[in-house]
Amino acid sequence: MQLAHITTRPPQLVQALETLAQRADHQQAAQTLLHELSGITVLVAKKFTNSSTADGLLEAYYLTTGCISLGISQANIPDTSEARLSFLLHHGAEHVFQMGFRHIKKLSGLPYDAFVSDFNSDPFIQQRNIKALFSKICRADPNAAWTGDEVYKNELRDRQRNQRIVECAKWLRKNHYAGPVKDAVLDANAVIAIAVIFAIAGDAPIVARLRQTDCETLIQGMRKWQQHIDIESGWNALLKKIPPEYHPILRARMDEYRNTIVKKILSKTSIKTVITTIQKEHAGDELDIDYP
Numbered sequence: 001m002q003l004a005h006i007t008t009r010p011p012q013l014v015q016a017l018e019t020l021a022q023r024a025d026h027q028q029a030a031q032t033l034l035h036e037l038s039g040i041t042v043l044v045a046k047k048f049t050n051s052s053t054a055d056g057l058l059e060a061y062y063l064t065t066g067c068i069s070l071g072i073s074q075a076n077i078p079d080t081s082e083a084r085l086s087f088l089l090h091h092g093a094e095h096v097f098q099m100g101f102r103h104i105k106k107l108s109g110l111p112y113d114a115f116v117s118d119f120n121s122d123p124f125i126q127q128r129n130i131k132a133l134f135s136k137i138c139r140a141d142p143n144a145a146w147t148g149d150e151v152y153k154n155e156l157r158d159r160q161r162n163q164r165i166v167e168c169a170k171w172l173r174k175n176h177y178a179g180p181v182k183d184a185v186l187d188a189n190a191v192i193a194i195a196v197i198f199a200i201a202g203d204a205p206i207v208a209r210l211r212q213t214d215c216e217t218l219i220q221g222m223r224k225w226q227q228h229i230d231i232e233s234g235w236n237a238l239l240k241k242i243p244p245e246y247h248p249i250l251r252a253r254m255d256e257y258r259n260t261i262v263k264k265i266l267s268k269t270s271i272k273t274v275i276t277t278i279q280k281e282h283a284g285d286e287l288d289i290d291y292p
Contacts, residue, residue, distance in 0.1 A: 009147075010142065010144075012068075013065050014065070014069075014142045016085040033088070037061075039094070041060045041061045045060035048135075062140055064097065065141075065142055070104070070138055070148055074149070075099070110159035110160060111166055112129075112159065114166055115186070115285075116188065137152050166186065168250070169188035170186070172192065172206060176207070181208055190284030190287075193253065196253045197278065197282065198218060199234045203233070211288045222265050231258075235250075
C-alpha cells in the first residue's frame with residue numbers, strides 16, 4: 001500500500017526570509033525587515049492580543065507572520081520564493097501587512113450565512129467578526145505548516161456565494177406580488193425556496209413571502225389540477241422574470257426540489273404534514289403565521 005504524500009508549506013513570509021538569508025549581501029534588507037516586523041508586532045499586540053505579556057507578544061508575532069503571508073499570497077506574483085521576497089522588499093512589510101488585513105476586513109463584510117439582520121450591522125459585532133477572522137486565518141507559527149491562504153480562499157468562495165443568495169432574495173422580495181417585503185430580517189434561503197415552490201403552479205406572480213393558508217391553497221390546487229400543470233414550464237416562466245445572474249441559484253434549488261418537496265406536494269401525504277415540512281424545512285423566517 002502506497003502512503004499518501006504529505007507536504008508541508010511554511011508561511012510565505014518565512015519562505016521569503018529564507019530566500020533573503022541565502023543572498024550574499026542581505027544585512028541591510030534584513031535589518032529593515034526586522035525593524036518593520038517588530039513595530040507591526042507591537043501594534044498587533046496592543047490592538048488584538050496583549051502587549052504587556054510574553055504570550056501576548058508571541059501571539060501577535062504569529063498573527064503578523066500570517067497576515068503578511070496572506071498579503072503576499074493574494075498578490076498577483078509568480079509562485080516562487082524569490083518573487084515573494086522581491087515583492088516584500090519592494091513594498092515593505094508594513095504595506096504588505098495592510099494588504100493582508102484589508103483582505104480580512106473585506107471578507108468580514110461578506111455574509112457568513114444567508115440570514116441577515118440588524119445584528120450584522122452592529123459596530124461591536126463587526127469588530128468582533130474581524131478579530132475572529134484575523135485569528136482564524138492569519139495565525140501562523142513560523143516553525144509549522146500554514147494553510148491560512150487556503151482557508152481564506154475557501155471562506156471567500158463560501159461568503160461570495162452567500163452574498164449572491166442574499167442579493168437574489170432581495171430581488172425576489174422587491175418583486176413580491178403583493179408589494180415589496182421590507183422587513184430588516186432576511187432569511188434568504190427561505191425566500192428563494194418559497195419562490196421556487198410556488199412557481200410550480202404555473203406562470204404565476206413571484207411569491208417571496210407566504211402565509212400558512214397559502215401553503216394549503218397551493219397543495220390543494222396542485223393535487224386537483226396536476227394533470228394540467230407543467231411544473232417545468234412554471235419554473236421556466238419564473239426564470240424569465242428574474243435577472244440571469246440569479247438563474248444558477250434558482251436552478252440548483254429546482255434540481256433539489258424536483259424529487260423532494262414537489263413530489264411530496266403531489267403525493268397523498270396529508271396536507272398538514274406537507275405544510276409542516278414546508279414550514280420547518282423551507283419557509284424559515286419568511287412565514288407569516290395566520291392561524292394556530
